[in-house]
Amino acid sequence: MNSSLDTQSGPLGPQSWSENDRLAALESYAILDTPTESEFDDLVRLAAETFGAPIAVVNLVAGNRQWFKAELGIGARELPLDVSICAHAILQNDFMVVPDTMEDSRFACNPLVTAEDGLRFYAGALLRSDEGLPIGTVCVLDRVPRPAGISDHQRLVLEVLARQVMVQLELRKTMVAQSIRADELSETIRERTIAMRELRSVEERYRLVGRATNDAIWDWDFASNQVTWNEALETVHGYAPDTVEPTGEWWIEQIHPDDRARVDNSIHAAIDGTADSWSDEYRFRRADGSYAAIFDRGHIIREDAGKAVRMIGAMLDLTERQQSRAELSMNEERLRLATQAAEVGFWDVDVIHDILIWPPIVKRMFGISADVPVSMLDFYEGLHPEDRPHTSAAFAAACEPEQRALYDVEYRTVGKEDGIIRWVAAKGRGIFDEMDRCLRVVGTAIDVTERKRKxxxxxxxxxxxxxxxxxxxxxxxxxxxxxxxxxxxxxxxxxxxxxxxxxxxxxxxxxxxxxxxxxxxxxxxxxxxxxxxxxxxxxxxxxxxTQRLLAFSRQQPLNPEVLDANKLVPNMSDLLSHSIGTDIRLETVLGAGLWRTHADRNQLESAILNLAVNARDAMPEGGRLTIETQNVYFDERHVAANFGVPIGQYVMITVSDTGIGMPPDVIAKAFDPFFTTKAVGKGTGLGLSQVYGFVRQSGGHVKIYSEDGAGTTIKIYLPRYIGEDAEPEGQWGSDLLLGEQKEVVLVVDDEPAVRQFSVDALTELGYRVLEADGAVAALRLLDAHPEITLLFTDIVMPDINGRKLADEARKRRPGLKVLFTTGYTRNAIVHNGVLDPGVALISKPYAIEELAAKVRAAIEA
Structure with missing residues (x-):
């Protein structure tokens, strides 16, 4: 039995370790602040029962606290270190027994001891790491002193329990380490598997590339002087594998005698030196005795000491490329001479590397000498300040992948060296890679200063x-x-x-x-x-x-030329957009296979611009301006009814707006000189008069279609120009497409004479015909006659128009065929929102042959 306070040092002696080492040992177990576990709770119950003590703990002493992995009788998981009794056991570095704490000066001021019903007895065995460092205790405490201390058996129990705690801690530590090692091993296996898979993939790609490429790929092992070739050596140069000596000397022998020594020296200099790669050009003898122009390059593989052990390379056959380069050079020279003669300059911008290529002719447009280097800064600084914003925006739009806009601008330049202001017309387009990245913008530039002056x-x-x-x-x-x-x-x-x-x-x-x-x-x-x-x-x-009355003369000087309206209208887009403003949307509908006409370009552009400006003024709240081109043919009936121009083929240019429209009295005076509905000072009244005079003097005609509040359409008809490559004139067929008596057509038109003519014409074509003077009567007839095959209705009618009539008729008869007629062109009506695309429409006036074809097509649709 221990009958006295044991304060002797243990085998390591008091504090033979550093506090940092001790705390590191404790941290290595990762036990602090973990949840309670039954294995440790059982140990403290066993200790309490062995000593008959009310308090037992597994105590771990950290840097500033003592933390209990298991406790009985404390009611808390940790206490401050300054009231710790176990800390003294750590300092003592040995088993510690305090029979009566009140008699031990170390605890004279400890509130856990001095308090009423305080701790009066302590016995604890140290928890030691593998290195022997004390990290805590297994201890029992009592609130009454035990002067007799503890028995040897009790001490043995505490020491055994301390070892059991450490066994559990070491087991946890080992399991964590094994888990980490298992994860590391799994990751290593996974990485090695991926590496092996990638290696096999690389080897397979190398094999496939070797078979697919036209380059003769070679692999030279210096140790064995063995050279391995791919199949291209035979397919490109004609050498069968069994005829090739697999050595470096064989390859050298096939090089042209004039190139052999140079190539031999250059490749061995790279191998014997420190270079990582080698390349050279030479002539290589094919199996048939001819020579191929070769660009050869190889990569040198070296061991750690720097000695070359292997070299892999590829022979690129430049023969066709050199021929193509010569042809390209010749073509470029021809193009250069042609563009010089036409005074057109090419330019090229490398967007990635910010490099600008200008020939002398373009430099001259910016007032820069031919031998002076240029950059994009010279381009931007050379732009006139007023033109810089829209020109820069156009270039940015050409580079933008989502827009890919055509770079088509006119701008002024201020000469860098001479200060002269010039006008330049430039066009270009961006070149994009498969990743939608703009690589280059290339185009042309023309000096249009003289044109602008005129x-x-x-x-x-x-x-x-x-x-x-x-x-x-x-x-x-x-x-x-x-x-x-x-x-x-x-x-x-x-x-x-x-x-x-x-x-x-x-x-x-x-x-x-x-x-x-x-x-x-x-x-x-x-x-x-x-x-x-x-x-x-x-x-x-x-x-x-009537035709003569319409043909009164307008005198104006003209300079006619052969024109393509499908090119002229788009080229005016910028000018028109600037003129009409941002509140009005500009749309163009270009007819397919449009004929050419013979007219004054400037006067025609001025006419279209005049019409666009008038349309803008008719849409103060904004709207849509539609410009349409179309081929038309006027036969005898068309000419007599509406136009007063020679029979034949015409190019029609239509300008339509969604504005306020014109009443009939304004339309009647619209082309009169000095007539205007604008306020004083807002217009001269000469605009439409000039349009009318120009078109009439050109052998054409102008027509206005408008309704008050429903927009205006103005059509310009110019004669087709018949040249050597002219299209054959279209004619209406003489054979009428006749109907059948069982097919019934309902004609709806509020104009009696026109309605009667339509009825007679359709009757003549073999159809049964019913007629109505408006939508209400038409709907009654539809209800009474289910045999009606086709509804043939005018669009513009009072009260209920033709479109609403068709909608109501199809509600009652979903399968009913409908053919519309109107004085407006199909596309203009569609784009002004009157008709949907795909509906059947015949424009007034119409020939009986055209009527026959349209009715037949509508019925059979």
Whole structure:
């Protein structure tokens, strides 16, 4: 039995270790602040039962606290280190027993001891790491002193329990280490598996590349002087594998004698030196005795000491490339000479490396000498300050992958060396790789300074003319003369407009009816045929009179040329966009296979611009401006009814807006000189008059279609130019596509004469026909006659228009066929929101042959 306080040092002696080492040993077990575990809880219960003590703990002493892995009788998982009794056991470095703490000076001020019912007895065995460092204790405590201390058996139990705690801690530590090692081993196996897979993939790719490429790939092992070739040595150069000596000397012997020594020296210099790679060009003898131009390159593999052990390379056959390079050089020279003759300059921007390539002709446009190097900074600094924003934006749009816009701009330059301002027209396009990254932007540039000067002079001349007109109108004497002229032209315009609107429509019905009558009477009644011919001749003379009234002269100097309206209209897009503003959306509808015309380019552009500006003023709240091109053919009936131009083929340019429209009285005067609906000072009234005079003098015609509040459409018709490559003229077929009596057509038109002509024409074509003067009557007929095959309706009608009528009819008869007719062009109506794409439409006026074809197509659709 220990009967006295044991304060002797243990085998290591007091503090024979450093505190840092001890704390590191404790941390290595990763036990602090872990949850309770039954294995440790059982140990403290066994200790308490062995000593008959109310308190037992497995205590771990950290740097600033003592933490209990298991406790009995404490009620807490940790306590401050300054009240710790176990800390003294750590300092003592041995088993510690305190029979009565009140008699031990070390605990005289410890509140856990001095408190009422405080701790009066302590016995603890140290927990030691593998290195013998104390990390805590297994101890028992009592609130009454035990002067007799503890027995040997009790001490043995505490020491055994301490060893059991350490066994559990070491087991946990070992399991954690094994888990980490297992994870590391698993990761190592995974990485090795991936590496082996990648190695096999690389080897397979190398094998496939060796078979697929046209390059002769070689692998030279210096130790054995063994050279391995791929299949390209035979396919490209003709050497069968069994005829090739697999050595470096064989390869050297096939090099042209004039190149052999140079190549031999260069490759051995690279191998014997420290280079990582080698490349050279030479002539290589093929199996047939001819020589191939070769670019050869190889990679040298060295051991750690730097000695070359292996070299892998590929022979690129440059023969075809050199031939192509020579041809390309010749073509480039031809292109250079051609562009010099045309004064067109090519430019190339390397976007990735910010490199600009300009030939001398482009440098001259920026006032830079031919031998001076340039960069993109020279380009941007050379732009006129007013043109820099939109030019830079256009270039950025060409580089943007999502836009890929065509770079098409005109800008001014300020010469870097001479300070001269020049005008340049530039076009270009971006070149993108498979990753949608812009690599280059290439294009052309033309000096258009002279053209701009002439345009400015023409503009100044027009401005001067308007000023002169305004000054003369302001003067009383000249104003009276201008007023008399305006009144005279207004009278002519009223007469012409009235005849064009009313008399020509009636003539169309008259001539069409006579044509139908002539088909019905034929040669069976010669006398009646004479009467018909006489009436037809009179109607034609009346139509000719109307045509002459429409053809009053407009005098203006013209410079006609062969034009393609499908190129002219898109080229005006920027100008039109700037003129109409951002609140109006510009759309173009270009007809396929458009014919060419013969007209003055400047006057035509001015006419389109005038119409666009008028359309802009008619849409103060914004809207849509549509410009359309189309081929049209005018036969006798079209000419007589509406246009007053020679029969034949025409190019039609249509300008449509979604603006406020024009009432009939304004349309009638629209082309009269000096007539305008704009406020004083906002217009001269010469715009549409100039358009009309130009078109008429060019052998064409202008037509206005408008409804108050429903937009305006103006059509320009110019004669087709027939050149050596002209298309053959289209003709309406003479054979009519006839209907069947069982097919019933319902004709709806609020104009009686036009409706009657349509009824007669369709009857003549073999259809049963019903007629209605409006939508209400038409719907009643549809309900009463389920046999109706086709609804043939005008679009523009009072109350309910043709489109609404068709919608209501199809609600009742979903399978009903519908054919619309209107004075508006198909695309203009569609894009102004009147008709959806794909509906059947025939434009007024129409020939009986066209009517027959359209009706047949609508029924069979």
């Amino acid at each position: 345009e400015a002079e023409l503009y100044e001349l027009n401005q001067h003319l308007e000023r002169r007109v305004a000054e003369e109108v302001a003067e009383r004497e000249h104003a009276e003369e201008a007023l008399r002229q305006a009144q005279k032209m207004e009278a002519v315009g009223q007469l012409t407009g009235g005849i064009a609107h009313d008399f020509n429509n009636m003539l169309a019905v008259v001539i069409g009816s006579l044509d139908l009558l002539n088909r019905r009477v034929g040669v069976s009644d010669p006398r009646a045929k004479r009467f018909i011919d006489a009436a037809h001749e009179g109607a034609q003379r009346a139509a000719t009179l």
